Amino acid sequence: MLLLQDIMTAVERTVDERTSLAEVIKIMKERKWNVIPVIGGDGYLAGVFTRSELYEAILDGVSLTEEVGHYLKRNVAVMPLHTPYEVVEKIVRGSKVGTGVVINEADKVIGLFTKTDMVTALLNETNSLKEQIETIMNTSHLGAVMADGANQIVYVNDRISEMVGLHKEDMLGYEFTKIFEKIDTSKAHMKDIKIREEQFILRLSHYRTVQGKKGVIALFQDRSEVEMIAQELETVKNLHSTLETAIDHAYDGILMIDQKKKITMVSPPLLKLFNVVKEDILGKNVEEVFPQLNLTVVLKSGEADLSDFMEINGIKYIVNRIPVLQGEEVIGVLGKITFRQLNEVNALFKKLERSQSNNVKQAETARFSWDEIITQDPYTKKLKKSAAKAAKGRSTVLIRGESGTGKELFAHAIHNSSTRKDENFVIVNCAAIPEHLLESEFFGYEAGAFTGARQKRTFGKFDMANGGTLFLDEIGDMSLSLQAKLLRVLQEGEFYRVGSTERVHVDVRIIAATNRSLEEMVRNGEFREDLYYRLNVISLQIPPLRKRIADVEILINTIMKELNRLIGTSITGIDDHAKRLLMCYEWPGNIRELRNVLERAMTFSEFGKIQIEDLPDYMIEKVHVVPENKEPKLALAESAELSAIKIALAEADDNKSKAAKLLGISRSGLYEKLKKYGL
Template sequence: MRKDLYCLFPTDTLARAISLFRRSKIDTLPVVDEKERLCGVFTRSALYDALLCGASLEEKIAPYIIKNPVTVPADLPYAELTQMVRESTVGTAPVLDRENRVVGILTKQDMVLAALRQADLLNAQLKATLDAMHNGLIAVDSKERITLINAGAERIFRIKAADCLGRPLSSVFPGLDLKSVLHQKSPRVGFKYLFGSTVTVVNAAPINHGSSQGAVAVFQDITELEQIAQELESVRELNETLNTVLNIIYDGLVVVDREGRITLTNRPFRELVQRQNEDLLGRHITEILPTSRLHIVARTGVPEISDIQNIGGRPFIVTRLPIVKDGTVVGAVGKITFPKLEEIQELARRLSSLRSQVAYYQEQSTRPGTARYTFECIITRNTKMLALLEEAKRIAPTLSTVLIRGESGTGKELLAHAIHMASPRSNGPFVKINCAAIPEGLLESELFGYAPGAFTGAHKNGKPGRFEMAHGGTIFLDEIGDMPLALQAKLLRVLQDREFERIGGTKTIRVDVRIIAATNRNLEEMVSRGAFREDLYWRLNVITFKIPPLRERPEDIEPLVAAFIEKYNRILKTDVKGISPQALDILRRHTWPGNVRELENAIERAANFAWEGYIEPHHLPPHLLGIAQGSAHPSSTEKLPASSSPYREKLAGAEREIIKAALAAAGGNKAKAARLLNISRSRLYEKMKKLNIPY
């Protein structure tokens, strides 16, 4: 059935009916009441009759409604529906749920097309099934002409189907007699047939389908059976050897499948857990060893080497390795070593040392003053973004000040990193400071540092500021639009002369630094109302890049999703293969007010819930599913009860007053107000715009 409904109301005019007929391209439209229950149908014939009778386009459709139309229950079984369509003379019928509400439209044309698609699918499935058979198969008609040869028969007899179809059976398979099967219409089972040097066993059966007659023969190569028997004997001998080896080694071994259920154990393991083999096979590993992580290794494919695990109150060294077959993890094997206490202590010392090294390298990789991203890290297919990146690459080697503009979450900091890494200063420091995140009273000391004893609580040796730390490199002033006016004048001097004094100091410090600034604010509007210095604006606005929001570059969603899936597979140790078309369609329809940052958060959340396989719609954040459902039914908002509007107005009014109170408490500082409300600053701006609160 069609779910894209176009419904009429009894009060609608002929003009609206004509409009919906043009949109729907069907001959019958359901007529519903205010609760979406069916009142009748309005047909093109009724429309023509009304117009021929001289009715105006503004006349109501009510007099021309067919009151008791043919309808179809939504839960009608397919067999009954088929019979109903065959017997009915009606070409279109509404589909109703149990409350008599219209949920779709069924047309004979759609059902015929669906049946044809199903027939094509079944035909393709049958062909794929026949070609996937290991056995050979041929079919003949009533005159013993070959009508079908599968891939198995081509392989067994070394023939090509295209050369044989339509030829008499005897000319291709001499000596193969199917006359008794055709004439007596009874199967013939288990007879031998020799084709050259190939010996086969044949099962043949008649085909009776109405007026169509014929026969089908299935061939099994006996030579392959003998080879399989020999292989099975080899496998049996190999298993006996393997069991002998497993039981004489000193270490305990246990094998689990992908679900974590035990499939193999050796004697030392059974002695350790004091269980018989029949008591272990098929049991989940955690039922035998509650602290085991073997089932996790079987799921993630990540090996765990020389871990320490307590079993029965005793420490053991355990190694867990995944079993990979054709690139897919199918299980895991665990090895339990019975060490001496001295070996365990040495292993613990080594583990502690490794942890210290990891902590050190993590600290080094996350310390301030280093850039991590290059232009190759910026993922885009959008022509505007590609052009922007080319321009950024051209200006990267210069020393000019750069202003990056764009909404929150678009990747302004990523572009700043890339410009620094492509410049001659790439070996110098990259120092970032968020002008909105640092309290106003501390921002000046963070930027310019302070002299010894500059204020109470100051370090006795003083402290260098971010500009000094960035000497020889780049300083990134994020959220420059939130810098207090008092600091803007001092920043202007640094931009002009590349010199400043520390707080409480008298010595002029000169720095060689490139300045990159970023903001999501409207600086021109701030300049016009005196919230941002005009001279500073012109000093910053030397080279400007405006990053388009994600909603303006939907072609970037798919490659970004793929990159984030790869990233969180590494971080979370998940095995997400990709995203389903349905989930990707939901992402494409979202407007992304939080831009790329919001998309990354959505994929991180989905990876946590999916864990492996493909991300489906139910793995996505609920608010995205709500948006998708709303977009799938655009008329649903028109059907809300009228009483819901006052409640929404009251809710919006309450939210408006809360935000105003937070802004008043913060003295108009948006960043501080956002912290009071426990929301991001970009989210605060969105709400202020939605509720018409002045910036």
């Protein structure tokens, strides 16, 4: 590969715009340059002074004491040092001065690249390639002959000279068909041919000469060599079949690569673990398909190696990399991927779990972003966009929704995408703290403020959240007296610690969440109206899972990956019948219930996939699933009709026409049923 730094003309000396024409001409004469780079006052390239500019200056009668800066070409082709040769060639061809200026990483001039440099480089490269091709042909076992468009032999190698018993000098320039009388050169072909009582295989092909005529290339190979290769290949194929049978029945994931890093064998457990198809990966470069396995390191080292814990879809695994040797040569690598809970890795799993349990999560840090709120539901997508816009401001946000819908996730994501993301995110569950402790929990207290108080000042949640965000979960469970004090903080930005008369100023953004109707609580006198309006500046209503049924499947896949990692299971999927049941269930407990059901099912599963018997009995009794061998339109019972409609909509990606066709009813009939069931 041609490198610009190897073929450019180095520039050891440059001039600036104030240099006189006389000095510039002197340098150009000494260096034999037609072009000289000129540096501006900032130390970078200002332009170039060319020989044509010199001629014009002389014809204009300009004094040689004039500064060169008045006679520059400033539109100059500039090339970074690492520019590929193909790009360099295009730049130089299109350059008006026929020369490009080469700069380094600091944009400083270090060389010139001219058309002369380009021609010289091409000639050197051509000669080098010619020598390489001749070396290859002379050291191969193939006899090679090349004839031009006039059928005159222009190239022969040593091997063909030995085959026909003639010196190369006696063959060059002669007609091809006079030396090889029995060979038909009119079309490309492959055939057996006898030369001096020896059997050879001839491969004849054509090429286009520089003049556009058809030339001939003939390659001769000893037939006995081909037969020997075929026998060796058959032996290898038999060994391959034996090894492949063993690998197909292996318990662990097995992957084998050759010296060229190509995948040659793979076991079914590995295909299942990485969710790939055998035909799609065989013969591919392992670094492109499975770079994380790092098998090629053993090709270089020749030593067996054991990886650290790795993970896919929440399933942890380790890779045992074993070199395949032929004598002392490494001819491949065998990768053994252990991901099931075998005795020999159980201790490592326990060690990892202990390590994870020691990583205490900080309550002052928001852990989730928008990427972790996964949805295909149009309304929820729009809600995420609205919440992301709201996050940029300072206004209070009220998040509404049933229990388990993910209100806290939205609060985390809002903080993480706000200007306060580098500050604390403090969570207070108003329903989990006794009412008499809420005030001190919020505002802190002075030493000895009440019986049992510590003998030093204690800071509250507002202190911790100063400059950041305070998330008030279950805000509807806050007492009226504390509501009044919270309102003061929101309005005035200040509060008093319990037992203190000193005002404390804070800058805290409030995000509140509730699963209760605050409007009804206001009407019943259970929630302050002024606080309600203060909190309800930006309101986000998160829909329940039953109203975003299209999200169930993607949530299942995401939660399963996480649970595989947390509880140490190796579940790779869900049986179709079980999946249909999960899709038809109403999910009154929303995403929290879905997670709990999956954790139970993955714990009970014994077959690598969740079966319907792994699901809770209350779900199986409540949901009537359409049998797998029937289409939704065959569901006749009233109790199964709703399930059939949901399945059809899911399979049709909410396309009403397709869903109606699956159900065997008209589109208007489907709309009537959607209205009937409130879908």
